[in-house]
Structure formats: C-alpha cells, structure tokens
Amino acid sequence: MKKFLFIFSFFFLILLILVAIAPNLFTAQDPSLQNLDLILLEANSEHILGCDWLGRDIWSRLIFATRYTILSGMLVSFLTLLIPLLLSGYVLFRGDFINNVYLQIVDTFQIFPPLLLAILISARSDGGFLTIVTALVLSGWAANGRLIRAYLLEIKNRDFVLVAYSLGASDFRIFFKHILPNVISPLIILFSLRTGMMILAESTLNFLGLGGGEDALSWGAMVYGGKQFIGANFLVSLYPATAIALTVFCFQVLGEHLETKYRPKISGRLK
Amino acid sequence: MSDENQPPILEVKNLRKFFPVYKGIFSKHVADVRAVDNVSFVLNQGETLGLVGESGCGKTTVGRSLSRLLEPTSGEVMFQGKDLIKLSSKELRKARRDLQFIFQDPYSSLNPRKTVSDLIGEALLFHGLVANEEQKDERVRELLVKVGLSASYLNRYPHEFSGGQRQRIGIARAIALNPKLIVCDESVSALDVSVQAQVLNLLMDLKDEMGLSYIFIAHDLSVVKHISDKIAVMYLGQIVEFGYTQDIFKNPKHPYTKALLSALPVPDPTSKSKRILLQGDVPTPINPPPGCYFSTRCPEVLPICTEIPSPMKWVSSSHHCKCHLVNDRREINFGFPDDMKDDRRASQETLSVSDQEKLLKQKESKEENG
Numbered sequence: 001m002k003k004f005l006f007i008f009s010f011f012f013l014i015l016l017i018l019v020a021i022a023p024n025l026f027t028a029q030d031p032s033l034q035n036l037d038l039i040l041l042e043a044n045s046e047h048i049l050g051c052d053w054l055g056r057d058i059w060s061r062l063i064f065a066t067r068y069t070i071l072s073g074m075l076v077s078f079l080t081l082l083i084p085l086l087l088s089g090y091v092l093f094r095g096d097f098i099n100n101v102y103l104q105i106v107d108t109f110q111i112f113p114p115l116l117l118a119i120l121i122s123a124r125s126d127g128g129f130l131t132i133v134t135a136l137v138l139s140g141w142a143a144n145g146r147l148i149r150a151y152l153l154e155i156k157n158r159d160f161v162l163v164a165y166s167l168g169a170s171d172f173r174i175f176f177k178h179i180l181p182n183v184i185s186p187l188i189i190l191f192s193l194r195t196g197m198m199i200l201a202e203s204t205l206n207f208l209g210l211g212g213g214e215d216a217l218s219w220g221a222m223v224y225g226g227k228q229f230i231g232a233n234f235l236v237s238l239y240p241a242t243a244i245a246l247t248v249f250c251f252q253v254l255g256e257h258l259e260t261k262y263r264p265k266i267s268g269r270l271k
Numbered sequence: 272m273s274d275e276n277q278p279p280i281l282e283v284k285n286l287r288k289f290f291p292v293y294k295g296i297f298s299k300h301v302a303d304v305r306a307v308d309n310v311s312f313v314l315n316q317g318e319t320l321g322l323v324g325e326s327g328c329g330k331t332t333v334g335r336s337l338s339r340l341l342e343p344t345s346g347e348v349m350f351q352g353k354d355l356i357k358l359s360s361k362e363l364r365k366a367r368r369d370l371q372f373i374f375q376d377p378y379s380s381l382n383p384r385k386t387v388s389d390l391i392g393e394a395l396l397f398h399g400l401v402a403n404e405e406q407k408d409e410r411v412r413e414l415l416v417k418v419g420l421s422a423s424y425l426n427r428y429p430h431e432f433s434g435g436q437r438q439r440i441g442i443a444r445a446i447a448l449n450p451k452l453i454v455c456d457e458s459v460s461a462l463d464v465s466v467q468a469q470v471l472n473l474l475m476d477l478k479d480e481m482g483l484s485y486i487f488i489a490h491d492l493s494v495v496k497h498i499s500d501k502i503a504v505m506y507l508g509q510i511v512e513f514g515y516t517q518d519i520f521k522n523p524k525h526p527y528t529k530a531l532l533s534a535l536p537v538p539d540p541t542s543k544s545k546r547i548l549l550q551g552d553v554p555t556p557i558n559p560p561p562g563c564y565f566s567t568r569c570p571e572v573l574p575i576c577t578e579i580p581s582p583m584k585w586v587s588s589s590h591h592c593k594c595h596l597v598n599d600r601r602e603i604n605f606g607f608p609d610d611m612k613d614d615r616r617a618s619q620e621t622l623s624v625s626d627q628e629k630l631l632k633q634k635e636s637k638e639e640n641g
Contacts (some may be wrong), residue, residue: 144586159374159375159376159379159380160378160380160381160382162335162340162372162374162380163372163374163441163444164382164393165340165367165369166338166340166367166370166372167367167368167371167393167394167448168364168365168367168368168394168397168398168448169364169393169394169397170364173397177393178382181382181384181385182382182383182384251385262530
C-alpha cells in the first residue's frame with residue numbers, strides 16, 4: 001500500500017509539473033474568458049467541470065492555476081532552505097558570538113506563528129505572487145534555521161573535515177566541497193516535505209484574499225471565490241480544494257518515502 | 272637516522288592548550304581543562320618521535336595544536352624556522368602543506384562522497400601542484416602504487432575498501448603534498464595486528480624514501496618501540512620523560528614510565544613479570560594536584576612531591592625526566608656549553624636551594640628506611 005501511494009504520488013507530481021510547464025496541452029478553454037450565460041453551469045461535455053460565478057471554465061482555471069501553486073510552493077520551499085543553509089554555513093566558521101546572534105535571530109522569527117507572520121506581511125502590501133513568496137519565505141525560513149545548522153554541525157565535526165583543514169583547504173572549499181555534498185540528501189527530503197506545507201500556506205493566504213483577491217489565478221483564490229456561492233454550487237470550491245489536498249498529500253508521501261528510504265535511523269522506521 | 276647538525280625541523284616550546292569551563296546563566300569562566308600543560312620538545316629532521324601515554328593525557332591535543340587544528344592557548348611551534356602560532360590563516364594554509372596528518376579512524380577520515388582520485392588529489396589541485404585533472408589522476412596513480420594499492424582504484428569510493436586499504440588511502444593523501452613532517456594520530460590502533468604491521472612497515476619505508484619525520488601518537492608501546500627513534504611519555508598534559516627509545520626502554524627513570532613498561536607483555540611464559548600496578552585514577556586535569564601531577568599514584572612518592580613540581584632534569588644529554596627522584600646531572604657531567612645557554616632544551620627552571628636541601632633529606636631518610 002505504501003509503495004502504491006508512493007508510485008501514485010510520484011506520477012501525480014510529474015503530471016502536475018507537466019501541467020505547470022505546458023497548461024495549453026491540457027485544456028482548450030481560456031481560463032479568464034467570462035460568459036454571463038454560463039454562470040455556475042453544471043458540468044457538460046464542453047466544460048467538463050462546469051463554470052464558476054463569472055462563467056469561466058473551472059477545469060481550465062484549475063489547469064492554469066497549477067503553475068502558480070507549484071511554482072510558489074517550490075520556490076518558497078527552496079528559499080526557506082537556501083537562506084538558513086547559507087546563513088548557518090557562514091556562522092559555522094565563525095566564533096561563538098556570531099553563532100549565538102544567529103540563533104537568537106532564528107528564535108526571534110520563530111516567536112511568531114508562521115502563518116500569522118505571513119498574513120501580517122502580505123496584508124501590508126497590495127498582494128500578488130512576489131508578495132506571497134516574500135511573506136512565506138520570511139515567515140518560514142526560521143523553522144529550518146536550527147535544523148540545518150545541526151545537519152552542518154554534525155558533518156563539520158567529522159574527521160574528514162579536520163583532514164581537509166590539515167591539507168590546507170579554505171573554509172569556503174570545506175563548506176562547498178566537503179560539507180554540502182553530505183547534507184544534500186536530508187535537504188532534498190526536507191524540500192519535499194516543506195513544499196507540501198508551503199503550498200498549503202500559499203493556498204491559505206490566497207483563500208484569505210491576501211494574494212490578489214478572488215480573481216487571482218490560484219487554487220486558494222478559487223476556493224475563496226467559490227465560497228460565496230457555496231449554497232448554489234459547492235463544487236466550484238470543492239474542485240480546487242481537492243486539488244490542493246491531493247497535491248499536498250502527494251508531496252508529503254514523497255517526502256516521507258524518501259525519509260524512510262535514505263535516513264531510516266533518524267526517522268525511526270528501521271525494522 | 273637523524274642528522275644532529277641540521278637545524279631541528281620542529282621545536283615546540285611551552286605549548287599549552289586549555290579548554291575553558293563555563294558555568295551558570297552568565298557563562299562565567301570557572302576553570303580550565305589543562306589538556307596540554309607546558310609541553311616542550313625538539314624533533315630533528317628524519318626522526319620519529321613516539322608520543323605515548325594513557326587515554327586523556329593530551330597526546331592528540333598536542334598533535335592537533337601543532338598545526339592549529341585546535342588553536343593552542345599559548346606557546347611556540349617553530350616549524351621549519353617559522354612560528355606557526357603567529358602565521359595568518361593564509362600563510363598557515365600554505366605551511367600546512369608540509370605538516371600532514373594521518374588520523375586514527377580510517378572510516379570517518381575519508382569523505383564518503385568523494386572518489387579516491389578526489390580524496391588524494393584534491394589538495395594537489397588547490398595548492399596548484401598539478402595543472403589539471405589528467406595530471407592529478409596521473410599523480411594519484413603513482414601515489415596509489417607507492418602505498419601498495421592498485422592504480423585501478425582511482426574512481427572507487429571509500430566504502431568499497433577494507434580498513435587497512437582505507438588507511439593506505441589516508442597515507443597516500445598525507446604524502447601527496449610531499450610533506451616534511453607527518454603526525455600519525457593513533458594511525459594503526461583501529462587496524463588488526465597483521466594489518467598494523469604492514470602499515471607500520473609502509474610508513475617506515477616511506478620515511479626512508481621521502482626523508483620524512485614522524486610524530487607517532489600511540490598508546491601501544493610495542494608499536495612505538497618498533498617505529499620510534501625517540502619517545503616522549505605524557506601524563507596529564509605534561510611530558511614526564513623524553514629520550515631515545517632504547518634509553519627509555521632499557522633505563523626508564525620516571526615511576527610512571529616504569530609502570531607503563533611493566534604492563535608490556537613479555538613473550539616468554541617462564542618469566543615472572545614484576546608488574547607495577549598503579550593505584551587510583553588519573554586526577555582531573557581541571558584541578559591537578561599541586562606538586563608533581565603523578566604524586567597521587569606514584570609508588571615511590573616523597574613528601575616534597577606533593578608540594579613542589581619537579582623541573583625537567585637531565586639523566587643524560589638526550590634523556591630528560593621530570594621527577595624529584597632523578598639526579599639532575601646537567602651541571603655536574605655536562606655543564607652548560609656556551610652555545611647551549613639559550614637553548615630551549617636546557618630548561619631554565621630549577622628548584623630553590625631550600626627545596627633542594629629538603630629533597631636531599633627526604634631521599635636520605637627514604638634510603639635509610641627502605
């Protein structure tokens with residue numbers, strides 16, 4: 001069953017990425033074409049999932065919103081790993097004082113519940129893709145701050161790093177050539193797990209109307225727009241909500257699969 | 272063997288490494304762990320110095336402080352005429368080319384993500400000793416053959432090798448830069464005995480071939496006896512006895528050295544070994560005893576030993592010992608040759624006259640009683 005879930009998730013995510021790259025291959029409809037006659041239309045052969053409150057084709061909107069969701073999720077997840085990686089990589093070679101400053105900054109960011117911080121940041125500006133990404137990166141990077149520092153510290157204390165020093169290698173070389181290759185696999189696992197969470201957070205922000213309102217081409221915004229008509233046609237909200245749930249689920253399954261496979265001791269699932 | 276006329280390759284003077292102990296919410300500095308406490312020694316070109324002592328006595332810390340893998344608290348490390356302690360980090364990186372390490376654990380000292388070619392040849396590239404990958408591979412092949420491995424192992428990963436083979440890779444890496452001095456930190460203690468002998472012989476062959484000097488850190492006395500020209504016996508961060516291997520083994524002066532040597536198994540079932548069993552534990556290096564550090568366990572302890580530490584005394588010009596029971600023959604037999612007055616080997620510290628009288632009296636009364 002676990003294996004089936006993994007295979008399913010893997011191919012589903014491949015499919016999603018294909019959709020994100022070339023949405024035109026999957027739908028012939030224009031996602032922003034409004035048609036008064038088709039408002040809250042039930043599914044038919046031309047509009048396979050029906051139409052929303054402005055008469056736009058739901059299927060094509062789902063397809064075109066995939067790019068936004070996948071891109072923002074992966075970008076945010078990547079940046080929330082990259083920032084603490086570079087920062088803790090830097091403080092790794094500095095003294096106790098700088099290390100403590102770094103940890104204090106991480107802790108300060110972690111005082112705020114991440115979503116609350118993201119809402120605060122995005123509510124201050126006019127919304128849009130970059131706002132959402134910035135808000136999520138600023139609120140999310142600290143959660144990885146200590147973890148990634150711990151990964152790096154563990155590798156840095158191995159003998160081969162000492163050997164590299166004794167050979168006359170510079171700090172820069174030691175970080176990029178000796179330490180980094182040894183933390184890549186836990187980082188990939190973290191990336192997969194984080195992407196799912198970040199897609200959820202991005203959808204939440206859009207659902208709250210902070211990402212450019214109900215007309216933004218995002219799954220979260222589609223749920224947000226559809227909720228006003230939930231009595232008339234709840235499917236308008238249900239389709240994008242299902243897409244979000246499925247995507248997050250698949251990233252989670254993938255991440256957990258990688259974790260059991262490559263770090264069985266740490267994830268505690270060694271039989 | 273060594274050439275006494277050449278300037279020594281390494282002179283260590285008063286090397287100290289203290290690890291601070293912090294306590295309380297304000298991280299108040301309360302004490303120091305005196306891992307290395309005033310260690311001085313001299314190593315000539317082409318010599319092997321064996322550094323022995325029980326675990327926790329600071330052998331490894333001495334080795335690592337030499338090239339500042341651990342920053343020493345104070346002291347001088349004159350290596351090829353330069354004080355390593357004073358070098359900037361850039362100069363230090365250059366100087367480290369000539370001072371290489373072979374570590375204890377052949378498993379953790381090889382980066383699992385690198386091929387043999389990268390492990391051995393990386394430093395060649397970034398020190399500019401070879402121009403490109405082809406030259407590097409060529410050189411690595413030579414080195415592999417030199418340490419008794421097949422040149423075809425070039426693109427393998429460390430996990431494909433046995434412990435002995437891995438240690439050979441570590442040796443190839445250390446000699447790749449044509450160093451002058453190699454610090455072998457328990458380099459053979461993780462290997463089984465037959466492989467130990469092979470690796471030791473390899474090290475000795477390389478020494479003759481490349482004119483290397485070694486600092487050989489070990490706790491196995493038979494290994495040290497096999498490979499070393501000189502031996503330094505360490506106890507609680509200090510060198511308590513220093514001399515040529517044969518002098519130390521035939522004529523140990525310090526009670527600690529005697530006890531250590533008595534623990535060596537004798538390959539003769541009929542011989543009755545007079546094993547000296549030491550009582551008690553090693554005192555904590557945070558708060559060592561006031562006098563001689565060994566006084567708490569010494570079977571031949573005098574009252575003065577618990578009050579005043581002994582200076583380094585000369586048993587002969589090349590055999591030094593830090594013990595009150597030993598007669599300092601430096602002034603009587605050797606004098607101070609003019610050119611040796613500033614020699615760091617001639618320790619400046621001596622006992623005060625009153626202490627010397629006290630010591631003499633205590634020795635006499637001991638002889639009368641026993």
